[in-house]
Amino acid sequence: MAWTDCMSDIPINDWSCSRQTHAVTVDDQVFMFGYNKTCEEDIIQVVIFHPKTHTCSVINPLRRKEGSHEAVRAPKGQVVHFAKAHEGKVYVCVGEFKALKGGQLHVFDTRTLQWSCATTTGDVPSGYGYMWTGLCTCEEDGFVYLYAENFISSDATYLWALDLRSLHWKIVATREPDKDLTPRCIYLYKNRLYVLFECLNYYYETHDYAIMNFDLATETWERLQLPATTVFAKRLWMTFIYRDHLYFVLNDERVDDIDLREKFGNITLNEVALRYSFAQNNWKQVWFKGLTPPDYLDMICLVENTAVFFSLKNKKAYVLDFLPSLRSICLHAVRKYQLDATKLPALLKSELLMHNIFSVNPK
Numbered sequence: 001m002a003w004t005d006c007m008s009d010i011p012i013n014d015w016s017c018s019r020q021t022h023a024v025t026v027d028d029q030v031f032m033f034g035y036n037k038t039c040e041e042d043i044i045q046v047v048i049f050h051p052k053t054h055t056c057s058v059i060n061p062l063r064r065k066e067g068s069h070e071a072v073r074a075p076k077g078q079v080v081h082f083a084k085a086h087e088g089k090v091y092v093c094v095g096e097f098k099a100l101k102g103g104q105l106h107v108f109d110t111r112t113l114q115w116s117c118a119t120t121t122g123d124v125p126s127g128y129g130y131m132w133t134g135l136c137t138c139e140e141d142g143f144v145y146l147y148a149e150n151f152i153s154s155d156a157t158y159l160w161a162l163d164l165r166s167l168h169w170k171i172v173a174t175r176e177p178d179k180d181l182t183p184r185c186i187y188l189y190k191n192r193l194y195v196l197f198e199c200l201n202y203y204y205e206t207h208d209y210a211i212m213n214f215d216l217a218t219e220t221w222e223r224l225q226l227p228a229t230t231v232f233a234k235r236l237w238m239t240f241i242y243r244d245h246l247y248f249v250l251n252d253e254r255v256d257d258i259d260l261r262e263k264f265g266n267i268t269l270n271e272v273a274l275r276y277s278f279a280q281n282n283w284k285q286v287w288f289k290g291l292t293p294p295d296y297l298d299m300i301c302l303v304e305n306t307a308v309f310f311s312l313k314n315k316k317a318y319v320l321d322f323l324p325s326l327r328s329i330c331l332h333a334v335r336k337y338q339l340d341a342t343k344l345p346a347l348l349k350s351e352l353l354m355h356n357i358f359s360v361n362p363k
Helices: 258-264 326-337 346-354
Strands: 002-007 022-026 029-035 044-050 055-059 062-064 071-073 079-086 089-095 104-109 114-117 133-140 143-149 157-163 168-175 182-189 192-200 207-215 220-224 235-242 245-251 272-277 282-287 299-303 306-311 316-321
Touching (some): 022 079, 022 089, 029 079, 029 089, 143 192
Antiparallel strands (some): 022 029, 029 044, 044 055, 062 071, 079 089, 089 104, 104 114, 192 207, 207 220, 245 272, 272 282, 299 306, 306 316
C-alpha cells in the first residue's frame, strides 16, 4: 500500500469537525457533505471531488427545480449524522447540536444535483443531548445500519436498520450499554455486523478496543478475539473495509495539552495498520509506503483500488493505493521530490508513459 498526495485547497476549510461531515462515492466521484460554520445560515454544503482529475466542484446551496422558478434550498442543520448512497441518490440525515432527536432525512440526487425531503416510518432512532455518543453507520444492499448508545439516557443501546427503498426504520437488536466502551464504527460483512468499541482512560496512556459481531440471521452477539499486541495501545485513527479485510489504522496520541505533549513528545503518525481477514479469522500487521499524511484526516471514501482521505484542517486530499505498483511509487517520488522526468531510468520512463502520468519529452 502506498500514499500519494492529491491536491491542496479543497474548499472544506471552514467546515465543522469530522464527526459532523461525511463522504460517499457515486460513479467514481466523491460527494462530501458538511456544515460550514462561517455561513450566516445553518445549511449543509456539498462539494464533489473528482479523483481522476484531482479537482473539486462546489454545489450552490440554492438551486432551482428543472423547468421551474421554484427554489430548492439545501437542508438546514449543523450536523450530518450519516450520508449513504443508493441508486444514484444520497440519503443524508441532518440534525442540530441542540436537543437532537433522530434528525431529518433528506435526499440529494447526484444526477440533477437537487435536494428533496424524505419521510420515514417505523421506529425512528432518537438521541438526547448534543449528539449521539459513538454514532456509527454502515450501508449495504439498500440498508443503513445504525448503532448508537447514549451516556445521558439510561435506555438500552439499540441497533437500527433503515430500508432505503421503503424508508422504513426497524430495531434489529438491543444491547445494554457498557459505560466503559464507546462504539466507533460498524461494518457489515456476509450477514454479520461488526462493531468496534474503544475504551479510553483519562490520562491517554492506553486505548483498549473490543469488537462484537452481530449475526443478523440468528440475532446473537459474539465477541471477536483481538490480537495480543501492544500496537493497540496506540490511538485508533481510521478504519475501513477493502476486499474481505478490515483495516485498523493507528497513530500516536493526538492531544493538545502541553503537559501531555511534554510527556509523550511530538505527535506523529505511525505508518502501520492491523488487517483482519474475515475469511481466515486472523490478524496481520501491514505497513504503508510513500507519503506520511498528517494526523488530521477526517473523511474517507473507497474509489476502485484506492482510498481517498480528506483533511478539513489542511484542505488536502490523500490517496492510499492498495495495489502499489511502480506507477504509484514513481508518482509519489515525482510529486514529493520534484524529480526531473528526463533523468529517470528508461524503465521508469516507460512505466510512467504507459500510465500517462506526465510527458517525459525533453525540452
